Amino acid sequence: MSLLSQILTILLNGLQQGAIYVLLAVGLSIILGTLKFVNFAHGALYLLGAYLGLFITTEVQLTNGMLPEWGITTFGLGLGFLAALLIVPLVTFVVGIVMERFVAKPFYDRPDTDQILVTFGLAVIFQEALRALIGGDSQSLPQPAWASGPIALPIIGNFPRWRLGVIVITALLVLFVYALVEYTDFGLIVRAGTMDSEMVRLLGIRLDRPYLVVFGIGAALAGIAGVVGGPLANVNPNIGTEQLVPAFLTVVIGGVGKIEGAVLAGLLLGTLQVLLIQTGFAAWNRVGIYVLAAVILLVRPQGLLGSEVDVE
Amino acid sequence: MTLLDVDGIDGYYGESHIIQDVSMTVDEGEITALLGRNGAGKTSTLRCISGATPPEVRDGTIRFDGTDITNQPPEDIAVRGISLVPEERRVFTDLTVAENLHLAETVRNKSNTWNRGLEFKDEGMSTDEIYEFFPRLDERREQKAGTLSGGEQQMLAIARALHQSTDLLMLDEPYEGLAPQIIEAVENAIERISENGTTVLLVEQNAVAAMKIADRCYVLDRGEVVFEGAADELRANDEIRDRYLGV
Ligand SMILES: Nc1ncnc2c1ncn2[C@@H]1O[C@H](COP(=O)(O)OP(=O)(O)O)[C@@H](O)[C@H]1O
Numbered sequence: 139m140s141l142l143s144q145i146l147t148i149l150l151n152g153l154q155q156g157a158i159y160v161l162l163a164v165g166l167s168i169i170l171g172t173l174k175f176v177n178f179a180h181g182a183l184y185l186l187g188a189y190l191g192l193f194i195t196t197e198v199q200l201t202n203g204m205l206p207e208w209g210i211t212t213f214g215l216g217l218g219f220l221a222a223l224l225i226v227p228l229v230t231f232v233v234g235i236v237m238e239r240f241v242a243k244p245f246y247d248r249p250d251t252d253q254i255l256v257t258f259g260l261a262v263i264f265q266e267a268l269r270a271l272i273g274g275d276s277q278s279l280p281q282p283a284w285a286s287g288p289i290a291l292p293i294i295g296n297f298p299r300w301r302l303g304v305i306v307i308t309a310l311l312v313l314f315v316y317a318l319v320e321y322t323d324f325g326l327i328v329r330a331g332t333m334d335s336e337m338v339r340l341l342g343i344r345l346d347r348p349y350l351v352v353f354g355i356g357a358a359l360a361g362i363a364g365v366v367g368g369p370l371a372n373v374n375p376n377i378g379t380e381q382l383v384p385a386f387l388t389v390v391i392g393g394v395g396k397i398e399g400a401v402l403a404g405l406l407l408g409t410l411q412v413l414l415i416q417t418g419f420a421a422w423n424r425v426g427i428y429v430l431a432a433v434i435l436l437v438r439p440q441g442l443l444g445s446e447v448d449v450e
Numbered sequence: 451m452t453l454l455d456v457d458g459i460d461g462y463y464g465e466s467h468i469i470q471d472v473s474m475t476v477d478e479g480e481i482t483a484l485l486g487r488n489g490a491g492k493t494s495t496l497r498c499i500s501g502a503t504p505p506e507v508r509d510g511t512i513r514f515d516g517t518d519i520t521n522q523p524p525e526d527i528a529v530r531g532i533s534l535v536p537e538e539r540r541v542f543t544d545l546t547v548a549e550n551l552h553l554a555e556t557v558r559n560k561s562n563t564w565n566r567g568l569e570f571k572d573e574g575m576s577t578d579e580i581y582e583f584f585p586r587l588d589e590r591r592e593q594k595a596g597t598l599s600g601g602e603q604q605m606l607a608i609a610r611a612l613h614q615s616t617d618l619l620m621l622d623e624p625y626e627g628l629a630p631q632i633i634e635a636v637e638n639a640i641e642r643i644s645e646n647g648t649t650v651l652l653v654e655q656n657a658v659a660a661m662k663i664a665d666r667c668y669v670l671d672r673g674e675v676v677f678e679g680a681a682d683e684l685r686a687n688d689e690i691r692d693r694y695l696g697v
């Protein structure tokens with residue numbers, strides 16, 4: 139393998155690893171930037187997405203937990219992966235809207251610590267309820283048949299087709315959200331609301347519904363991240379919490395509220411992790427992203443693309 | 451005819467009673483000035499009128515065009531035709547001049563109103579009229595508002611308020627921090643706005659400048675109205691000017 143192809147392989151794998159962070163961080167970042175709401179339940183939406191994906195795609199044999207005790211040993215719709223990819227974002231969008239109305243909204247004027255406590259509490263309740271019902275076993279979300287196997291790429295050679303799929307799906311979704319935020323009136327209102335929500339209201343604009351939509355979009359992205367990330371690792375009740383911290387790191391490194399920042403930071407973290415894993419430092423890959431985060435935040439407290447104001 | 455009628459309002463920040471039984475009227479077509487030292491309660495009064503919280507109005511009523519608007523949300527008060535050029539301008543610094551202006555008209559675009567069923571008496575000043583009125587903004591359409599000078603940002607804040615559907619333009623210390631010749635430009639703009647038929651409520655610490663263009667004046671001190679009358683009367687009243695305005 140030539141050096142160039144090695145480097146490109148690492149980059150592409152980094153892109154794929156980072157893509158999941160990007161999907162999570164973009165939603166988290168717009169929710170934090172626009173609504174000033176710290177959503178520690180974002181990882182639980184990822185978890186929900188992954189399990190919904192699992193149960194929509196296949197029929198799962200359950201051996202542990204309360205469901206089998208109640209006599210339910212197979213669970214799931216078995217509609218296939220494409221169905222999951224289409225249904226999960228819709229469901230998580232609705233879950234996001236319900237969360238905004240009943241969880242986030244009552245806490246907008248409360249301190250960050252209250253927001254963290256209530257959302258993290260909800261996430262833990264969901265995670266443990268899931269574990270109680272179906273056990274803590276790892277399940278595997280099968281890759282879609284149409285995206286299994288390798289694809290031959292120039293220079294790099296064979297690359298897993300699904301990993302490439304994750305990159306492409308992420309890119310399309312991020313472009314969609316970016317276009318929505320940058321080029322529509324809805325996006326203009328959201329961006330202005332991020333800067334000074336009271337002033338936006340003084341212009342006669344109602345913000346509660348745009349905020350609902352922002353929360354819904356963030357939740358849908360997290361749900362999709364669960365579905366597309368599912369086939370790349372095991373699905374078990376811990377994966378939400380595991381993704382939460384890297385996702386928050388991605389947000390602060392990129393700059394709160396900045397979509398481009400979330401993309402850049404997600405890719406940086408992903409690439410660094412893959413680089414460490416593939417050069418024999420696999421044990422250090424988690425440490426690596428914290429060190430990178432610490433260094434970047436020491437030099438630029440507002441994050442790579444954050445504006446100074448956001449720090450205050 | 452009375453356009454805005456503030457009738458004995460009491461405004462509170464938490465438990466502190468800041469606005470004390472303030473009454474004032476703003477007549478259609480006039481320039482009314484609300485004067486007073488720093489901390490007198492001018493901004494708080496404007497916030498009560500515009501529905502911004504805090505402060506909270508616990509007593510009294512505010513009527514606009516005959517309708518009770520007391521404690522309504524700011525977005526509902528704004529669409530009735532009250533626009534505010536706030537203290538420190540509050541233009542959206544990361545947005546371009548054009549985007550700042552466009553924001554003020556999004557609410558008239560039916561697809562953005564989320565079924566509020568809004569009807570507007572007038573359409574606000576059109577974009578073309580705005581750029582004709584403020585040629586400097588025309589030259590800087592695609593520039594981020596944060597890169598404008600203080601005077602230009604003030605013009606943008608005024609332009610944004612006029613781009614709303616507005617019958618009453620409220621300005622909070624529009625001369626603050628501006629050089630004398632810029633103050634004159636802003637002053638001219640306000641006079642021309644008034645001549646075009648928009649009613650103006652001008653809040654100022656700079657009483658001399660405000661009295662020049664105002665028809666009627668109110669003077670606030672510690673949250674209470676201590677003088678009301680024609681601008682000429684205030685000019686002639688040395689005692690009030692000396693005690694409450696320091697001029
Ligand atoms: N958010 C607030 N919370 C508590 N007190 C406030 C707040 N804003 C203003 N005040 C107080 O209200 C009084 C009037 O302030 P303000 O309306 O800003 O006066 P002015 O605009 O005339 O300078 C001041 O004593 C000020 O300290």
Ligand SMILES: [Mg+2]
Pocket residue numbers: 489492493494537623
């Ligand atoms: Mg003030």
